[in-house]
Amino acid sequence: MKPTFRAAMTWLHDWTGILTGWVLLAIVLSGTLSVFRPEITAWMHPELAGRTADPVQASVAAIDWLHTHAPQSPAWYLTAAGPRAPFTWAVWQQQDGQFVQRALDPSSGAPDTIRDTLGGEFFYRFHFELQIPYPFGRPLAAIAALALVLALVTGIVAHRRFFTDFFTFRPRKGQRSWLDAHNLLGVTVLPFHLIIAFSGAVTLATLLLPWGIIAAYPGAPAQFEDDLSPAMSARPAAGTPGTLAPIEPILRDAARHFGADGIAQIYVYNPADAAATIIAIGGNGTHVGFNTHVLRFDGTTGRLLADYREHRPLISASAALYGLHVARFAPLPTRWLYFICGLLLAAVIASGLRLRTLRRRRQGKSTEVVERLNAGMIAGTPIAFAGYFLANRLLPTTLPDRAGHEVQAVFIVWGLMLLLAIALPSARSWRVLSCMATLALASVAAFSAPWLTGVAQGTAAVAILLAAGFAYAASRRQAPANRAP
Amino acid sequence: MPVLPILCELAGALLLAAGNERGSRALLRRPVPLAPRRLARLTGFALLAIALWGLIRDESNLLFALTTWTLSCGSALLAAALACTLRDNPPARTHTHGRTRARQNATDTVP
Known part of the structure; x- marks a missing residue:
């Protein structure tokens, strides 16, 4: 039993850091790079350097290409081109069931002239899946996120002279310098650290606490997803062939609805079926909350089936937290601040790991x-x-x-x-x-x-x-x- | 780029450092009495508030501005801490009495 509350918190802070520090470092670094996911993808496609793309035109070209080359796929998932990314990012399923992810040329909609790379998508996926097969990666990332929250809270309690040492860094003093650096980098950017850790844990909360969903939706997890995002669900396939309506007027209509937010994503479900559905998701140009404005169209007639704006308080709060985590709303200067703060969080973790070994060495271990x-x-x-x-x-x-x-x-x-x-x-x-x-x-x-x-x-x-x-x-x-x- | 809020934040962070006992000793290379430190601290907070007001005006969105302000304040405070480190006078601290040094070490987080 630890003699004081602070000693107990210090012990917990140490052990949380030791057990999850390496995983957290990789998660934080990949997450930091994910802030510039489209830019990294653009860097990794030098063929597209200097190109610009109209989101609607590029999406139309991409859907035309997919219509010819992947009609059998049950769905096409597109991330629209924009000022940050002069390409459409597409995910579809091959006949053998394998998913394919490619950047598509904004003019031709084809991936052939562009090198095959995951670009920034790798860092984004690695951030919460750790390249570990489903379903193990995400729960591990969720536990790590929770551990980060715990390490931050216990670190605040353990840090004795929070305000006195606010501007203190004593270089060239061995362990003392590492402790100063750890405290300084942790304290000055603490709001960022807390928000990013908490929102990360909330994002993966259903993996940590799935029992509420299991109790409320016994045997029907898809129903939970439908209730969570009512406009995102596709109509069941009719089983009869159908033809997609001209896509450009649909996307122009969607762009008009979204206004300054712009189109972020387009999902086409059952594209070769009579019950094809097109989902258009608005961007984050004017608000922090993520995926809060969704349009659903009938894929064969182009008729607007639903114009859904999220107003439920709890889900809006969750969308805002997720929006704060992924920073899609952020203008360029804010995105750079996210990137710098992410690097600082990585430095806090690295200095904590180093500090632990220095302390043990001083203890003769x-x-x-x-x-x-x-x-x-x-x-x-x-x-x-x-x-x-x-x-x-x-x-x-x-x-x-x-x-x-x-x-x-x-x-x-x-x-x-x-x-x-x-x-x-x-x-x-x-x-x-x-x-x-x-x-x-x-x-x-x-x-x-x-x-x-x-x-x-x-x-x-x-x-x-x-x-x-x-x-x-x-x-x-x-x-x-x-x-x- | 919101230059004015950034400058306000940097100045505010430096004033907060000047309002801090260790920060003021490092920046001014001498101990500073409590009253001027308190004034510096208040002015620092006021400048940070002005920076927030400037960001709200620039962004026209309270949440966007608050996020940017929080992140940039952290960076500004870190810059102020770096300034304190660079200005700190190591020879003066080597004369710290051994018992004082021992007491400082004993009250730090990690013994």
Whole structure:
């Protein structure tokens, strides 16, 4: 039993961090990159650099192409082109049941002239699925999100001099400096940390607490989804062939309804059936809440079946929390702030992990294995993610299943970095991996050449700044014997 | 880019740092009495409020403005903390009495 409440909270803070720190670091870094998901996808499609696209025209071209090449798919899921992404992102099902995700050319609607890559979609999916097969990834991410909330709350209680130490950072003092950095990065951006952790946990809450749904909808989880998003449900297939109505007038009508919000997504259910349904989802141009304005059209006649705006208070609150988490509403400066704050959260986690090993070392306990794994995860994760960017440029564009190979590259690099970190003494592994991170990130900046677009310039700038950070870390690494106590 | 709110936030964060005991000692390199620190702190809060008002005007949306303000305040406070670190005078702190140093360490989060 811990003697005081604060001691108990410190103990809980430590153990929560230790048990979930590595997973949280990967989740937070991938989530931070997901803030710029369309931009990363654009960077990974250099064929589309400098192009612009009208969302309606590009969606019409995409649906025409899908009509010819994937009529058998039970549904087409499109994310409309826009100022951030000059392409339509489409997901459909092949005859063998496999789902395909591709960027479609805004003019022709075809994916043939564009390289096969998941782009920013990989980071987005990894953020909450961890590339672990269904249904294990999402619950793990949900537990990690809850652990982050717990770590933050217990951290607030454990931090004794919250306001006194607000502007304190004492460099070159070993463990004291790491504690200062951990506290400073945690406290100054605390509202962001709390909101992002809480909204993340709420987003996956049905996985953590499914019993209410099971009790209210016994044996009919689809009914719950229908009640949750009434306009999103498709009509059952009639079983007789049908032809889609001309799509452009439908989308123009939808764009008029959405106004400044614009069209974000278009779902076409049962496209070759007489009961085809087209769902158009409004964007977040003027509000934080996510997916709160939905239109449903009859796919064969083009008639508007439902114009649904979410007004239920609890679901609106949940949509607002989710909207705050995914930041689709955010204008560019706010998105950059999300990105910076996300990096700071990753730094809080990394400094916490490092602090734990320093403290144990000071207590005379062995930390070598954990320290090596820390190096493998803290420096290895950015290298693996940079490897994804590099694979995008280095793999041949005609390689079959190219997108899959890019993703494999991430895990191969990650595994190699962990092996390297385990093989080397910890002080050396920090230095070697920091140097490799510097090289990998500098290469990403170089591959952004000729730096003509905002996406290329932004990617190069971030990569160079992170590379400089790792170069500084590599230069500061010393052998344990020479390190300040 | 809302330049005026950003400048207000940076100035506000620096004033909050000047209103903090450790922050003021680092920024001004000498201990500052309580009254000026309190004034600096109040002015800092006022500037942060002005920045929020500017953001609400720019964004025309309270929630958007509040989100941006919260995030940018964090970054501004971090910048102020960095300024304190850079301005801090390490030689002066090496003369801290051993017992004071020990007491400081003992009251920190991690012993």
